[in-house]
Amino acid sequence: MSETQKTGPLPAVLCLTDACDRPETELFIGLKKAGYDVDVMCNPKGRNYQRLVDEGLVVQPMALPNRFDKGGTAAIKSQLGKKQYDIIHAYNPRALACGLRASKGTGIKIVAYRGIIGNVSFLNPESWITFLHPRVSRIVCVADAIKDYLAGINLLGLRLPESRLQRIYKGHDLEWYQDEPADLGEFDIPSGAFVVCCTGRNSPRKGYDVLIDAFSKLPDDIEAHLILVGDMAENKELRAQAESVNCSSRIHFTGFRRDAPAIAAASSVFVLPSKEREGLPRAVIEAMAYGVAPIVTSVGGMPELVVDGVSGLVVAPKSSHALASALERLYRDDSLLQQLGRTARERIASDFHTSKTVQQTGELYNALAGKL
Numbered sequence: 058m059s060e061t062q063k064t065g066p067l068p069a070v071l072c073l074t075d076a077c078d079r080p081e082t083e084l085f086i087g088l089k090k091a092g093y094d095v096d097v098m099c100n101p102k103g104r105n106y107q108r109l110v111d112e113g114l115v116v117q118p119m120a121l122p123n124r125f126d127k128g129g130t131a132a133i134k135s136q137l138g139k140k141q142y143d144i145i146h147a148y149n150p151r152a153l154a155c156g157l158r159a160s161k162g163t164g165i166k167i168v169a170y171r172g173i174i175g176n177v178s179f180l181n182p183e184s185w186i187t188f189l190h191p192r193v194s195r196i197v198c199v200a201d202a203i204k205d206y207l208a209g210i211n212l213l214g215l216r217l218p219e220s221r222l223q224r225i226y227k228g229h230d231l232e233w234y235q236d237e238p239a240d241l242g243e244f245d246i247p248s249g250a251f252v253v254c255c256t257g258r259n260s261p262r263k264g265y266d267v268l269i270d271a272f273s274k275l276p277d278d279i280e281a282h283l284i285l286v287g288d289m290a291e292n293k294e295l296r297a298q299a300e301s302v303n304c305s306s307r308i309h310f311t312g313f314r315r316d317a318p319a320i321a322a323a324s325s326v327f328v329l330p331s332k333e334r335e336g337l338p339r340a341v342i343e344a345m346a347y348g349v350a351p352i353v354t355s356v357g358g359m360p361e362l363v364v365d366g367v368s369g370l371v372v373a374p375k376s377s378h379a380l381a382s383a384l385e386r387l388y389r390d391d392s393l394l395q396q397l398g399r400t401a402r403e404r405i406a407s408d409f410h411t412s413k414t415v416q417q418t419g420e421l422y423n424a425l426a427g428k429l
Contacts, residue, residue, distance in 0.1 A: 066094065067091075067092050067093045067094065067419070067422070067423070068093060068094070068143040068144055068422045068423065068425070068426035069094040069096075069140065069141065069142045069143050069144070070088070070093060070094065070095050070096070070142065070143065070144045070145075070146055070422055071096050071097075071098065071116075071133075071136060071137070071142045071144070071145050071146070071156075072085060072095060072096065072097045072098070072099075072145075072146045072147075072148065073098050073099075073119070073133065073145060073146070073147045073148065073152035073153075073155070073156050074097065074098075074099045074100075074147075074148035074149065074152060075099060075100045075103070075120070075121070075148070075149055075151070075152070076099070076100040076102060076103030076104070076105075076106070077097075077099055077100075077103055077105055077109075077148070078105070078339065079105060079229075079233055080227045080228055080229055080339075080411065080414070081105075081148065081227070082105040082108055082109060083228075083230070083233075083411050084227075084228065084411065084414055084415060084418060085097055085109065085112075085114055086108075086109070086112050086114065087411060087412070087414075087415035088415055088418060088419060089112065089113075089114060091415060091419055093419060093422065095114060096114065096115075096116040096136070096140070096142075097109055097114045097115050097116065098115070098116060098117050098118070098119040098132070098133065098136065099115065099118070099119060100118070100119065100120040101118035101120070102120070106118075116136060117132060117136055119132055119133075121151040121152060121155055122151075123151060124150060124151045124153075124154035124155065124183065124186065124187070125154070125155075126151070126155055129151075129155050130155040130158050130159045131159075133155055133156055133159035133160075134159040134160075137159060137160060137163065137165070142165055143165065143166060143422070143425070143426040144165065144166045144167075144168055144422055144425055144426060145160055145165055145166070145167050145168065146168040146170070146197075147167070147168070147169055147170065148170045149170070150183075150187045150188075153167075153169050153187045153188070153190075153193075154183075154186045154187050157186065157187075157190050157192060157193075160192075166194040166195075166425040166426065167190075167192050167193045167194055168193075168194060168195045168196075168197060168421070168422075168425070169187070169188055169193050169195070169196045169197065170196075170197050170199070171188065171196050171197065171198050171199065171203055171207065172199045172203070172227075172336040172337070173203065173334055173335070173336040173357070174202060174203055174206045174333075174334045174335065174336065174357050175206070175333075175334045177189070177207060177210060178210065178212075179210065179211070179212035179215055180212065188207070188217075189217070193221065194221065194425055195221055195222075195223055195421060195425065196217075196221055196222050196223070197223055197224075197225050197418075197421070198222060198223065198224045198225075199224075199225070199226065199227050199336050199337045199358065200224065200226070200336055200337045200357060200358025200361050200362075201224050201358065201361055202335075202336075202357045202358045202360075202361065203224075203336055203357070203358065204222045204223070204224045207222055208222055223421060225414060225417045225418060225421070226337065226408075226409050226413070226414060227337060227409075227414060228409055228410055228411030228412065228413055228414030228415070229342055229346060229405055229409055229410065229411060230410060230411050231346055231402070231405065231406050233346075234318060234322075234343060234346040234347055236316070236318060236319040236322065237319065237322075238319055238322040238323035238347075239316055239319040239320045239322070239323045240323070241282075241284070241320070241323050241324075244284060244309040244311065245309070246282045246284070246309065250280070250281070250282050251279070251280070251281040251282070251325045251326075251388055252281070252282045252283075252284060252323070252324040252325050252326075253272065253281055253282070253283045253284070253324065253325065253326050253327075253328055253384060254284050254286065254320060254321045254324035254326070254327050254328070254344070254349070255268055255283070255284070255285050255286065255327070255328050255329065255330070256286040256287055256317045256320070256321060256327075256329075256340040256344075257286075257287050257289065257329065257338075257340060258287060258288060258289070259287065259288045259289040259291060259292050261332075262331060262332050262333050262334055263289070263329070263330070263331055263332070264330035264331050264332045264354065264374065264375065265285065265289050265292075265295055265330065266294075266295060266298055267330045267332070267374075267375055267376070267377050267380060268283070268328055268330040268377075268380065269283070269295070269298050269299050269302065269308065270298075270302075270377035271330070271377040271378070271380035271381040271384065272302070272304060272308065272381070272384070273302035273303060273304055274377060274378065274381040275304075275381055275384060275385060275388075276385065279384075279385060279388050280307070281307065281325075281384070281388060282307045282308075282309065283304075283307060283308045283309065284309045284311060284320065284324065285299075285308070285309065285310050285311065286311045286314055286317045286320055286321075287311075287312075287313060287314075287317070288312065288313050289310070290310035290311065290312040290313075291312075296310065317340070317343075318343040318344075318347065321340070321343060321344040321347060321349055322344070322347035322348075322349060324344075324349055325349070325350075325387070325394065326349065326350050326351070326352060326384065326387055326394070327340070327341065327344035327345075327349045327350070327351045327352070328351070328352045328353070328380070328384075329341050329351070329352075329353050329354070329359065330352075330353075330354055330374070330380055331353070331354050331356045331357070331359070331374065332354070332356065332374050332375050333356060333357075333374070334356070334357060335354075335356045335357030335358060335359055336357055336358050337357075337358040337359075337361070337362055338353075338359065338362075341353060341359065341362060341363070342362065342405060342409065344401075345362075345363075345368070345369070345401035345402060345404065345405050346402060346405045347402070348398040348399060348401065348402040349398055349401070350369055350370075350387060350394050350395075350397035350398040350401060351363050351368075351369035351370075351397075351401060352369060352370045352371075352372065352380065352383045352384065352387070353369065353370075353371055353372075354371070354372055354373065354374040354375075354380075355371050355372070355373060355374060356374050359371070362404075362409075363401070364404070367397075367400055368397060368400040368401040368403075368404045369397055369401055370383045370386070370387070370397070
């Protein structure tokens, strides 16, 4: 019998989230199967909501429009009155702020989740009602880079205690990625073409302008295609840049697509050219899970995900020359391209598996609730 079993039941946890993604959903389910008493309050419009309901995890639907939502705070407080919880685990700043107010006066431990670098400061009042609140027992960071960022915040010697910071990678499973590669002929890309894929939100920090510039710098004998998946298609400046380069006919904007992972799976290379503030990007993980070689910048947690020269290539941010060189290298060396793709897939299977996330999250709960 394990030490955990000797001390009685495992902790009771109330998870507060929004429209949770697949890794988050499977984490909750995995924790329940491991014996943890896990309840979830989440957005009923999320695509994984019904799966959580079917597994008996959802105790109440909840959608928080902001960090000061009175109705949501009251709903959380009401749920806390129905059951004795050891821990609240809040997966976004809105849920964290409302959960902290709802649990005021209780001894419930508060766990926060942080998936990106930036926007936390001792001079920011909103940080004090979320991540810097003194009742936050632990901040789970999705990458060491985020943990290091939070540990480095200081104001006149005031710092977050390192004991409050813990890195737990968000886990995945190769079985989730079984879609057939998309038919890129839909975008007038010929069969067998060397295709560079990039997926993401329309944000200047993502570096799409650097990628287009790098693509235009490729030698004339490289007839590659660039496919940009996401709402960056609505960015007029980006589209104008793409139309101005000499290879404009080989740059394709798809707009928002629900089959973005399948498009990545049909590509030769996946690139995320972020300039700053990255965590552990899901789009890169999805491409790696399909065995597509990634090229990323040395920003945030991406170098933790992609080992340079082993499971992909890592280049300096904001450098179109470095990115163009990496693209040319993989275009001309097919054996390296295939090797990196295989190793990328193996890395997700071994080092970022959801079972590790379940185990480490459970151990955190046990420690906070004194169940060890």
